[in-house]
Amino acid sequence: MAWPELLTMRRDEVPSLRRALRMVQRSLMVYRHSWMVVFSGFFEPLFYLLSIGVGLGGMVTDVGGISYTAFVAPGLLASSCMNGAVSDGFFNIWFKLHYQKTYDGILATPMRVVDVALGELLWALMRGSIYATTFLVLVAVIGEVWGPPVLLSPTALLAAPAAIIVAASFSAMALLLTTLVSRREQFDYVMGLLVMPMFLFSGIFFPVSQMPAVLRWVFQLVPLYHAVELLRGLTTGHVAPVLLWHLTFLLLGGAAAFVAAMRRLDRTLIK
C-alpha cells in the first residue's frame, strides 16, 4: 500500500459529525446511570500526585532545577490522558464490540461504523478534556496549599488545550489498538508490553536522560514521552522550539492512527 493511499480516505470512510454526535448523546444517557465511573476518574491522577509527587517528592531534592512535585505533575496529567484513552477508547469499545454487541444494534440504523467510531472518540475526548482541566485547577490549588507550586509559568494556561490534543491523539491510537486486538487474552500483552512500560519509562517519574543514550532514539517513537515533554514544558515555562516537534508528533501520529482505525473498522468489523 502506498503512503498517499494510507493517509487519504475514501468518501465512505469519512465519518459524519451529525451522526457521530448521536453516539455522544447515547453515552451521556448511559453514564447518567453510572456517573461513578466518570466521577472517580478525577481521583486517580490526584492520588498519584499526592503520593508520588508530594509524599515521595519530600525525599527528593530538585530535578533539573524544579521541585519534584512540579516535575511529576505534568507527567501525571499526560498519563491520565493515556489511561483515559486506554480505558475508554480501548477496553470499553472492545467490550462493547465483542461482548455487549452494542454496535450491532446501532449499525442496523443509518449509522455507519465510521460514525460510531468518531462518536466514541468524541466522547472519550470530552471526558479527557474535563479531567485535564480539572486536574490542572486542582494541582494549582494543591501547589498553593500543601506543597511547592506546580504551575510555574503563565504558559501553564496552554497546558489545558495541549492536554486535549494529547487526549485526542491517544484516543485515536487506542481506537486503532482496539481494531488490532481480537482476543481477550491479548489484553495482558497490551498492558505488559505497551501501556505499563510507557507509563514507567516516559519520563514521568524520572528524567529520561538518566537512561542509556542508545534509548534516546527509541523515545522519539514513544507517544507518551512526547506528551510528557510537551505538557512539562508548558507547566514549567521551559518553552522551546522542540515543543513544536512534540506537538507535531502527537498530531500526525493521532491523525494517522485515526485514518488507519477508520479503514480497519470498516473493513474488518462489518461481516
Next chain:
Amino acid sequence: MPNALRIVQRNALVYRRTWRGNVLMTVVQPVLVLSAMGLGVGALVDRGGAALPGNVPYLVFLAPGLLAATCMQTASFESSFPISGKMTWQKNYHAIAGTPMRIVDIVAGELAWVALRLLAVAVAFTAALFAFGAARTPLVLAAVPAAILTGLAFSAPIMAFAATLKNGGNFNALFRFIITPLFLFSGVYFPVTRLPEWLQRAAPWTPLYHGVELTRGLVLHTLTWPSVAVHLAYLLVMCGIGTVAAVWTFSGKLRA
C-alpha cells in the same frame, strides 16, 4: 480429591488457554517497576539523602513493599471480575451448586486458586529482588508467604463483595477509592511517617500497611516479635472474616 481442589482443577483448565500473556505479565511487571521506580526514581531519592528505615538504598526499601502491594492488586483483581462474572454472566456457580460441591468447597477452592496465582507472583517478584540485589539473606524467602497472606486478606472479603453484585459488577469505586489509595499511601513508596499526622494515625488500621510492614520487616530484618504477631493477627482475622462473609454471600445467591 477434596472437593475444593475441583475448583482449582477447573480454573487451571481454563487458565491453560490464557497463561502465556499472564505469565509474561507476572515476570515482566516486577522487572519494569523495579527498574523505573527502584533504580530511576531511586537515584533521585538516594541523591537527596533522606533517611530510610535501616538506612538502605531506596530500591531495597521499595522492593519488599511493592511485593506485598502487587500481591494485593493481583488478589483484588482475581477476586473481583472473574468471581462476579462466574456468578452472573456465566452462571458457573449455579451449575456447580447443582453437584455434590458445597458452598464452602467453592469458596475454599477459589481462595486456593488465588493463593496459587499469588505464589507465582511472589516467586517472580522475589527472583527479581535477588536479580536487583535487593535481597540480602536467604531469609527473604519468608517474604513469599507473607505477601501471599497479604493478598488473601484482600481476596476473601472482595470475593464476598463480588458475589453480591449484579450484571458482572461494577468495581470502579472499590479500585479507585480503596485499592489505589492503599497502594499509594500504605508505606510502599515512602515511609508512613512522612504522611500528615491524621493519616499516620489511620495507617495501622488499614490492611496493606500490615502486609507491607511484615514483608519489608522480613526482608530487612527490622521486625520485633510483638509486631510480627500484630501484623499476622490483623491479616489472618481479615482473611477469616472475609471467608465467612464469602460463604454467606455465595449462599445468599446460590440458595435463592
